[in-house]
Amino acid sequence: MFDKYIIDPATLRNTGPDEAPDGFAFETRLGYYRGLTLSMVEELNVGIDGEPVARADVSFDDGAGALTLDQMETAYDRRWAFGAPATILVRRAGGFPKGDHTLTLQQKLRISYMPFPSFNNDEKRISFG
Amino acid sequence: MSKIRRGVSLYSFQEEMFLGQMTVEDCVSFAASIGATGIEILPEQNMPSFPHLTDAQVAEWQAMIARHGCHFTAYDMFLDTKLRKDRLMSDDEQVESIVRDLKLCNRLGIRNMRVLVFVRPDILARCVPHAEALDVHMGVEVHAPWHLEHAWILRTIDEADRLGTRHLGILPDMGIFMKHYPPVWRARFERQGARPEVTQFIVDSHEAKIMAEYTIFEVAVKMQGNKAEVAMAETLRHNQYANPRRLADYAPYFRHIQAKFYEMNADCTDPSLAYDEAIDALVRCGWEGTLSSEYEGNRWIQDVSEVDSREQVRRQHVMFDRLIAQAEARHGTKETA
Numbered sequence: 001m002f003d004k005y006i007i008d009p010a011t012l013r014n015t016g017p018d019e020a021p022d023g024f025a026f027e028t029r030l031g032y033y034r035g036l037t038l039s040m041v042e043e044l045n046v047g048i049d050g051e052p053v054a055r056a057d058v059s060f061d062d063g064a065g066a067l068t069l070d071q072m073e074t075a076y077d078r079r080w081a082f083g084a085p086a087t088i089l090v091r092r093a094g095g096f097p098k099g100d101h102t103l104t105l106q107q108k109l110r111i112s113y114m115p116f117p118s119f120n121n122d123e124k125r126i127s128f129g
Numbered sequence: 130m131s132k133i134r135r136g137v138s139l140y141s142f143q144e145e146m147f148l149g150q151m152t153v154e155d156c157v158s159f160a161a162s163i164g165a166t167g168i169e170i171l172p173e174q175n176m177p178s179f180p181h182l183t184d185a186q187v188a189e190w191q192a193m194i195a196r197h198g199c200h201f202t203a204y205d206m207f208l209d210t211k212l213r214k215d216r217l218m219s220d221d222e223q224v225e226s227i228v229r230d231l232k233l234c235n236r237l238g239i240r241n242m243r244v245l246v247f248v249r250p251d252i253l254a255r256c257v258p259h260a261e262a263l264d265v266h267m268g269v270e271v272h273a274p275w276h277l278e279h280a281w282i283l284r285t286i287d288e289a290d291r292l293g294t295r296h297l298g299i300l301p302d303m304g305i306f307m308k309h310y311p312p313v314w315r316a317r318f319e320r321q322g323a324r325p326e327v328t329q330f331i332v333d334s335h336e337a338k339i340m341a342e343y344t345i346f347e348v349a350v351k352m353q354g355n356k357a358e359v360a361m362a363e364t365l366r367h368n369q370y371a372n373p374r375r376l377a378d379y380a381p382y383f384r385h386i387q388a389k390f391y392e393m394n395a396d397c398t399d400p401s402l403a404y405d406e407a408i409d410a411l412v413r414c415g416w417e418g419t420l421s422s423e424y425e426g427n428r429w430i431q432d433v434s435e436v437d438s439r440e441q442v443r444r445q446h447v448m449f450d451r452l453i454a455q456a457e458a459r460h461g462t463k464e465t466a
Contacts, residue, residue, distance in 0.1 A: 001428040002147055033143050034173040073214055081177040083147045112211040113247040
């Protein structure tokens with residue numbers, strides 16, 4: 001219900017040394033009308049120009065410390081609050097590619113009252129660097 | 130003084146709150162300004178520290194609500210049976226989670242708890258002694274495609290009767306009375322590529338109350354409908370017109386109503402949901418409780434326009450005032466059954 005808002009393109013930045021970035025980061029909000037315990041965020045699928053980023057290269061930080069997607073699966077005591085920005089960190093040599101590129105994000109959520117997972121999708125065209 | 134009171138669920142302002150354009154207090158202040166003084170909350174949306182609210186935070190909420198001349202009406206609970214990936218919550222864990230919400234509801238001074246429709250009636254039966262001790266009514270949300278006489282809902286009614294309790298019942302969502310297909314839904318599907326002649330066919334089929342599966346087959350197979358057309362046809366499965374007269378039969382089992390809506394016309398009429406019939410039935414049977422606005426139109430228009438939840442809610446309350454007055458002129462104000 002908030003798909004178009006889940007990537008904040010203005011927050012995209014490289015991580016690591018300026019001369020040799022080792023990844024990039026951007027802020028995201030949960031595309032759902034309430035907060036959710038992190039264990040129910042099943043996937044954060046990141047893509048660049050249609051190419052998926054490997055699951056192991058993605059981590060998440062709600063402000064309480066970064067977690068891999070595997071670690072999130074058992075984070076029963078941490079909640080991602082409604083409307084609150086969190087950071088997605090992506091490991092990628094060279095950082096985000098320079099020039100015009102498309103960044104995609106899909107949040108796959110396990111919502112107990114729904115028979116199937118909930119997917120939120122966003123895509124932003126970004127001029128970077 | 131009417132027995133039907135007006136209120137809002139903070140759900141109505143989710144677009145503006147999500148975007149940081151309105152705070153919770155802005156929503157309450159706005160509700161007060163239109164005389165909708167009953168406030169329904171979603172703690173998991175509106176309280177960032179949920180479920181660990183301190184006594185000071187509870188007191189701040191109560192003071193804020195009182196400062197605007199408002200009062201709490203209902204607490205919307207959730208139950209994360211799929212909290213863990215490897216297994217469902219056990220029955221004991223489900224009861225524990227619901228009791229946690231009953232306690233917080235009681236601490237806030239709220240006497241109605243909206244229970245998600247998928248929660249099992251036998252689990253709720255186990256929670257009844259806690260609900261009675263804390264004086265919180267557990268109302269199972271009667272949400273489309275369920276309806277007042279759906280067999281699943283009747284199980285909750287049967288449990289309440291069997292236990293002889295006034296603390297378990299239902300909580301109708303007015304989305305069950307979709308008499309006409311919402312224009313705002315149709316427009317969204319057309320923007321996604323649905324052809325007008327196909328959307329007209331779907332609207333006409335809904336208007337004629339044709340069973341959804343016939344229409345879905347026509348659109349998907351005979352018309353070779355595209356993705357948007359099939360998706361629109363499939364909405365018919367979950368959005369039908371139930372008989373508003375049944376409200377009177379079940380009135381003793383509910384004290385709060387979620388007044389769902391998707392769009393209000395500029396003349397303060399609802400193009401889709403049969404509020405005229407529902408409010409007539411409620412006044413006629415002498416029902417006492419709150420009509421709590423639940424605006425859910427944002428997701429249908431946010432791709433093309435700014436969302437103005439306040440104006441939508443304001444229009445709905447103009448409609449409530451008009452329909453309540455008209456029904457009271459017809460039926461008078463009755464003693465509660």
